Amino acid sequence: MKIDLDRLMAERDIDAAVVMGSLAGNPTLYYMVNGAKISSGTVVKKRGEPAVLIHNTIERDEAAKSGLETIDINHYDFVGLLRAAEGNRLKATVGLFERVFQDRGISGRVAFYGTGGRGESYTLLRAIDANVPGVRVVGEYSGDIFAAARSTKAPTEVARIREVARKTVETVDATIDFVRSHAIRDEVLVKRDGDRLTVGDAKRFVRRALFERDLVEEVETIFAIGRDAGVPHSHGEDDDVIRLGRTIVFDVFPRERGGGYFFDMTRTFCLGYAPAEAEAMFEDVRACFDTVVSALEAGAPVRRYHEMACEFFESRGHPTLCTDPGTEAGFVHTLGHGIGLSIHEAPFVHNMSNDVLEAGAVFTVEPGLYYPEQGLGVRLEDVFYLDERGEFHNLTDYPQELVVKT
Amino acid sequence: MKIDLDRLMAERDIDAAVVMGSLAGNPTLYYMVNGAKISSGTVVKKRGEPAVLIHNTIERDEAAKSGLETIDINHYDFVGLLRAAEGNRLKATVGLFERVFQDRGISGRVAFYGTGGRGESYTLLRAIDANVPGVRVVGEYSGDIFAAARSTKAPTEVARIREVARKTVETVDATIDFVRSHAIRDEVLVKRDGDRLTVGDAKRFVRRALFERDLVEEVETIFAIGRDAGVPHSHGEDDDVIRLGRTIVFDVFPRERGGGYFFDMTRTFCLGYAPAEAEAMFEDVRACFDTVVSALEAGAPVRRYHEMACEFFESRGHPTLCTDPGTEAGFVHTLGHGIGLSIHEAPFVHNMSNDVLEAGAVFTVEPGLYYPEQGLGVRLEDVFYLDERGEFHNLTDYPQELVVKT
Numbered sequence: 001m002k003i004d005l006d007r008l009m010a011e012r013d014i015d016a017a018v019v020m021g022s023l024a025g026n027p028t029l030y031y032m033v034n035g036a037k038i039s040s041g042t043v044v045k046k047r048g049e050p051a052v053l054i055h056n057t058i059e060r061d062e063a064a065k066s067g068l069e070t071i072d073i074n075h076y077d078f079v080g081l082l083r084a085a086e087g088n089r090l091k092a093t094v095g096l097f098e099r100v101f102q103d104r105g106i107s108g109r110v111a112f113y114g115t116g117g118r119g120e121s122y123t124l125l126r127a128i129d130a131n132v133p134g135v136r137v138v139g140e141y142s143g144d145i146f147a148a149a150r151s152t153k154a155p156t157e158v159a160r161i162r163e164v165a166r167k168t169v170e171t172v173d174a175t176i177d178f179v180r181s182h183a184i185r186d187e188v189l190v191k192r193d194g195d196r197l198t199v200g201d202a203k204r205f206v207r208r209a210l211f212e213r214d215l216v217e218e219v220e221t222i223f224a225i226g227r228d229a230g231v232p233h234s235h236g237e238d239d240d241v242i243r244l245g246r247t248i249v250f251d252v253f254p255r256e257r258g259g260g261y262f263f264d265m266t267r268t269f270c271l272g273y274a275p276a277e278a279e280a281m282f283e284d285v286r287a288c289f290d291t292v293v294s295a296l297e298a299g300a301p302v303r304r305y306h307e308m309a310c311e312f313f314e315s316r317g318h319p320t321l322c323t324d325p326g327t328e329a330g331f332v333h334t335l336g337h338g339i340g341l342s343i344h345e346a347p348f349v350h351n352m353s354n355d356v357l358e359a360g361a362v363f364t365v366e367p368g369l370y371y372p373e374q375g376l377g378v379r380l381e382d383v384f385y386l387d388e389r390g391e392f393h394n395l396t397d398y399p400q401e402l403v404v405k406t
Numbered sequence: 407m408k409i410d411l412d413r414l415m416a417e418r419d420i421d422a423a424v425v426m427g428s429l430a431g432n433p434t435l436y437y438m439v440n441g442a443k444i445s446s447g448t449v450v451k452k453r454g455e456p457a458v459l460i461h462n463t464i465e466r467d468e469a470a471k472s473g474l475e476t477i478d479i480n481h482y483d484f485v486g487l488l489r490a491a492e493g494n495r496l497k498a499t500v501g502l503f504e505r506v507f508q509d510r511g512i513s514g515r516v517a518f519y520g521t522g523g524r525g526e527s528y529t530l531l532r533a534i535d536a537n538v539p540g541v542r543v544v545g546e547y548s549g550d551i552f553a554a555a556r557s558t559k560a561p562t563e564v565a566r567i568r569e570v571a572r573k574t575v576e577t578v579d580a581t582i583d584f585v586r587s588h589a590i591r592d593e594v595l596v597k598r599d600g601d602r603l604t605v606g607d608a609k610r611f612v613r614r615a616l617f618e619r620d621l622v623e624e625v626e627t628i629f630a631i632g633r634d635a636g637v638p639h640s641h642g643e644d645d646d647v648i649r650l651g652r653t654i655v656f657d658v659f660p661r662e663r664g665g666g667y668f669f670d671m672t673r674t675f676c677l678g679y680a681p682a683e684a685e686a687m688f689e690d691v692r693a694c695f696d697t698v699v700s701a702l703e704a705g706a707p708v709r710r711y712h713e714m715a716c717e718f719f720e721s722r723g724h725p726t727l728c729t730d731p732g733t734e735a736g737f738v739h740t741l742g743h744g745i746g747l748s749i750h751e752a753p754f755v756h757n758m759s760n761d762v763l764e765a766g767a768v769f770t771v772e773p774g775l776y777y778p779e780q781g782l783g784v785r786l787e788d789v790f791y792l793d794e795r796g797e798f799h800n801l802t803d804y805p806q807e808l809v810v811k812t
Contacts, residue, residue: 024624025431025521037626037641039750057732058638058739079731079758087758090547111525115431118518118527119545125528126545139525139532141496211617218430220443220664232464235443258626325485326463333464344445352485352493 001154008145009047015108019043021116027341028146029114036066098132107134151346152360164263165395167213189242200238215254222251230372244272262343266381269404281369281378282402288312288367298390302349306335336364361386407560414551415453421514425449427522433747434552435520442472504538513540557752558766570669571801573619595648606644621660628657636778650678668749672787675810687784688808694718694773704796708755712741742770767792
């Protein structure tokens with residue numbers, strides 16, 4: 001949570017944190033400016049002090065909505081710095097940070113966050129490190145202070161995720177209803193005009209259902225049937241028809257409009273009937289899911305659950321990444337991930353993870369089995385929230401059933 | 407254009423380019439993978455050779471749609487590297503790049519692109535520079551080879567932008583029709599149910615019109631009235647009513663669904679009638695626009711046009727950024743910017759820019775005048791394309807008129 005930042009900075013000996021860049025694709029900047037609709041900005045947080053936002057003049061109204069103390073970039077005369085540097089933006093930007101740090105009384109170990117160009121960041125931070133007196137640049141690699149803070153959610157964040165959850169469940173339900181409402185001809189769904197219903201039609205329905213609920217499909221929904229269902233991140237082909245008795249992996253992960261919180265859920269279903277192999281796989285995945293969920297424990301290292309899933313699947317004869325990192329059949333992805341302002345964030349639930357289940361964690365549990373050569377795939381994904389009292393709440397209020405009657 | 411990359415690499419003595427990261431918010435990665443729906447990946451381009459895409463196993467189908475040669479990350483045994491590094495991701499990732507570079511015969515000056523965490527990029531690139539034998543990391547700062555390549559569009563890109571333009575113009579037209587169709591009570595627009603029409607209602611209409619055309623409003627549309635119109639990046643308040651005779655700045659900048667190309671256009675209008683001050687400002691902005699557009703010339707430095715706009719406005723008595731970098735009244739932003747896979751990209755049309763108008767450039771011309779204390783703002787924005795024969799094409803087929811009859 002945001003209130004953990006000072007503690008995290010102290011633990012890691014960070015004197016100040018700078019979060020910068022464009023807002024689009026920059027969840028940590030969104031987090032720090034509380035979703036204010038600036039196009040870009042720089043947040044500076046000295047340890048033990050509230051964060052301040054440096055913004056462009058023409059964005060002063062939107063910047064003010066961050067609730068942070070705001071500073072117009074003109075205060076530091078960036079244009080004058082650019083002129084003095086004869087248009088050399090790197091030199092001018094280093095000069096800008098020198099003025100900012102001086103103005104805010106910042107020295108020592110200063111760490112940089114937010115997204116930006118890789119080469120650009122490398123060059124800028126090296127230049128700051130080399131040229132700003134009294135400042136030593138820190139570049140945390142993975143699991144940085146913001147990843148840590150964002151990995152546990154405050155109640156206001158959980159409330160927002162719950163609302164996205166509710167709308168996502170409604171969308172999944174409406175989509176399955178839409179699909180099953182079609183007539184059948186030769187084992188294939190057909191529309192009123194006699195044309196065959198396609199994966200593209202189903203996806204359009206999903207997009208519209210999300211739109212009507214003020215959610216955004218930032219990355220295309222997965223609605224994958226047959227062989228595509230057997231490859232976890234295949235999105236499904238728009239022209240594919242929808243045939244009875246095939247596993248359909250339906251993975252929806254919408255976001256609040258304006259770059260906010262995500263939800264993420266997956267159901268797998270067969271229309272009309274399910275072949276015996278699909279039934280067996282589904283039962284294995286559901287049993288794995290139940291095994292993991294009933295073992296969830298506050299404070300536990302998450303890798304335990306990925307390993308538990310691997311052991312469970314192996315006991316039922318399926319290959320897994322734990323014993324064969326190159327396998328394309330069986331359990332071929334990690335068990336889960338945190339969700340929030342990024343679709344994938346800490347805690348990362350896999351066997352190389354050092355994350356533990358802390359109060360405020362919001363994370364997926366999503367075991368799956370994939371046999372692309374057999375045209376089969378099954379994944380079930382719910383989101384869990386661990387509250388302050390150590391209780392887990394399933395935020396995904398929707399049944400797990402394989403066969404959908406037509 | 408993409409075909410310029412080898413030349414740009416040669417000019418800058420870059421032996422290989424690496425573009426990496428998540429796809430979301432990463433236009434250069436989208437550019438290199440041709441919009442393939444991977445969630446993340448690493449593109450490696452050795453100078454003089456086609457680019458290759460290193461991808462996660464579970465994304466192999468989507469990766470194949472990039473049209474690039476693809477390499478499963480398992481080929482380099484990243485999991486083995488992670489194990490050998492006892493879970494140290496930095497060390498494992500450096501090891502991964504060492505294997506990639508060896509495998510692809512890459513040494514010398516290797517530059518990194520794409521978006522990622524700032525501190526993370528700094529630390530990773532320093533570690534690669536220090537630890538991979540024969541490789542020297544290059545971090546271009548601004549105007550990097552991809553900014554340069556992307557600043558001129560190939561015909562296929564222009565065709566996509568034209569299509570977004572067509573839909574954007576339709577949306578603007580439909581929205582103005584929607585707004586003007588309302589009844590008037592006490593100089594304010596009212597809905598059939600007697601409630602007053604709000605800025606929020608207008609924005610909802612815009613969002614839906616874009617959605618119906620398969621476009622996405624990634625950042626909220628600007629529909630700013632009165633004082634908000636006087637602050638260029640104020641988005642407008644949802645609860646504001648829509649009053650006759652006030653300047654409304656309507657700036658729409660949608661994008662192709664799935665992270666593709668943007669368009670960007672602005673009209674300013676007054677409903678019913680326009681006060682004399684608004685009329686005068688509008689005429690000044692339109693005359694400035696015409697002055698700039700009639701002077702556009704292939705090969706010209708873009709700063710010329712920003713300076714021309716400043717001179718024009720000053721000759722009419724308006725303050726500008728050219729003479730007063732801190733002004734909040736008058737012409738307070740830059741004249742324009744390129745558009746493409748980013749809403750703002752090269753060429754950047756301002757007085758500190760070194761960009762020139764090259765064949766393939768697609769850029770905005772958007773003079774504006776702002777007087778927030780008087781509750782007035784006017785901006786007009788069209789997009790121009792400079793073709794291979796040196797001709798400029800206005801891609802914004804919509805009139806510039808201040809008064810909209812009710």
